[in-house]
Amino acid sequence: MYYQQLALYILKKFGKLITLLVAVSILSFTLISLSPIDPIRSYIGADMTRVSPEQRENIAEYWGLNESKVQQFLNWGSHLLQGDLGTSLLYRSPVAAIIAERFLASLALMGLAWVFSGLFGFIIGSIAGMKEGTWIDRIIKGYCYTLASTPAFWLGLLLVTIFSVSLGWFPIGLGTPAGVLAGDVSIFERLRHLFLPALTLSIVSVANVALHTRQKLIEVLESDYVRYANAKGEHGFILFRRHGVRNIALPAISLHFASFGELFGGAVLAEQVFSYPGLGQAVVQAGLGGDIPLLLGIVLFMTIFVFIGNLIADTLYKLVDPRIRRRDF
Structure with missing residues (x-):
């Protein structure tokens, strides 16, 4: 009886963790999406004036930034379920x-x-x-x-x-x-x-x-x-x-x-x-x-x-x- 209660307690905690992770992910993505910071500008850095609009579009397409915010989040979530946290734009390395x-x-x-x-x-x-x-x-x-x-x-x-x-x-x-x-x-x-x-x-x-x-x-x-x-x-x-x-x-x-x-x-x-x-x-x-x-x-x-x-x-x-x-x- 004790071990069943212990297992139920652990499952409840695990369920709370999953719910918490989902809520934190949605909230964090929403907040950073509302930020005025341009990720493409941050990615290019000081060479922004040398990059043409076509090159900017190619960069946005490569990183998936040309898609809607909802689609970006769904793409990130699908990769996360496969164990892939994605690649950092700033460090150009796996997260x-x-x-x-x-x-x-x-x-x-x-x-x-x-x-x-x-x-x-x-x-x-x-x-x-x-x-x-x-x-x-x-x-x-x-x-x-x-x-x-x-x-x-x-x-x-x-x-x-x-x-x-x-x-x-x-x-x-x-x-x-x-x-x-x-x-x-x-x-x-x-x-x-x-x-x-x-x-x-x-x-x-x-x-x-x-x-x-x-x-x-x-x-x-x-x-x-x-x-x-x-x-x-x-x-x-x-x-x-x-x-x-x-x-x-x-x-x-x-x-x-x-x-x-x-x-x-x-x-x-x-x-x-x-x-x-x-x-x-x-x-x-x-x-x-x-x-x-x-x-x-x-x-x-x-x-x-x-x-x-x-x-x-x-x-x-x-x-x-x-x-x-x-x-x-």
């Missing part, structure tokens, strides 16, 4: 290959930022919860509220100004040194180029985890069994280790998994500031260049990425709270 290459760069950035922001947010949230009402708690709350309203691009520009321009400790941007082949770049150099974008994304992602952890810990410390433990002589770190960590760790992790969408949104801004060659930079270039196949491919990929994060968060919530598991199963 799947571009996503695979750019995602590895973005994965390193988002992965480091995700881990560091989670650990740092959990630590300072725990400290604020244990020191509720003190000056330490007020400083941490003020710090988190300030971060929650700080744009990622502004923080990135500030870090570049301080650590790259003024101090010269880190490169201004890019993923590798300019003029050096990717195979010749050392791991140390890659980390130097990755540090400031990852730091920017980590700092702006701390607030939610820290404030959530603080509130959950305060609720735990006000419970009857913790008050009883306190009356028995358990205080400080011992009380936190025995009764606090196990009650706040999984909810914090669940919330952090559910923040994949915000993480990618911050990565888009951070990659633009630092000219970091990831998916965020590619999606901005695709939008500004009218590259419909690349834009739709990245949007679908990131939709699946965020959906998986939310699915993991839902699963962890069920592990934490049996009441949710019984309700869904």
Whole structure:
């Protein structure tokens, strides 16, 4: 019985994913179709004045841009069902290959930022919860509220100004040194180029985890069994280790998994500031260049990425709270 309910639950989630992908595809295609950007002009670039109207028509026919918008979407959808995401107009390469290459760069950035922001947010949230009402708690709350309203691009520009321009400790941007082949770049150099974008994304992602952890810990410390433990002589770190960590760790992790969408949104801004060659930079270039196949491919990929994060968060919530598991199963 349990496995049948589990299979039904997975099928429901899969159905929601398919519906979500269809809706996102239609909405994204509609928005970019209404854009005033001419994809042919973006494709030709600076040589626009040298291209005759006949050549423009040939280019439009080659890429299928001379057909109606509905037919373009149907053509793209039929190729997608065959496993073909199409070819990028800007990069002249298969969309799947571009996503695979750019995602590895973005994965390193988002992965480091995700881990560091989670650990740092959990630590300072725990400290604020244990020191509720003190000056330490007020400083941490003020710090988190300030971060929650700080744009990622502004923080990135500030870090570049301080650590790259003024101090010269880190490169201004890019993923590798300019003029050096990717195979010749050392791991140390890659980390130097990755540090400031990852730091920017980590700092702006701390607030939610820290404030959530603080509130959950305060609720735990006000419970009857913790008050009883306190009356028995358990205080400080011992009380936190025995009764606090196990009650706040999984909810914090669940919330952090559910923040994949915000993480990618911050990565888009951070990659633009630092000219970091990831998916965020590619999606901005695709939008500004009218590259419909690349834009739709990245949007679908990131939709699946965020959906998986939310699915993991839902699963962890069920592990934490049996009441949710019984309700869904």
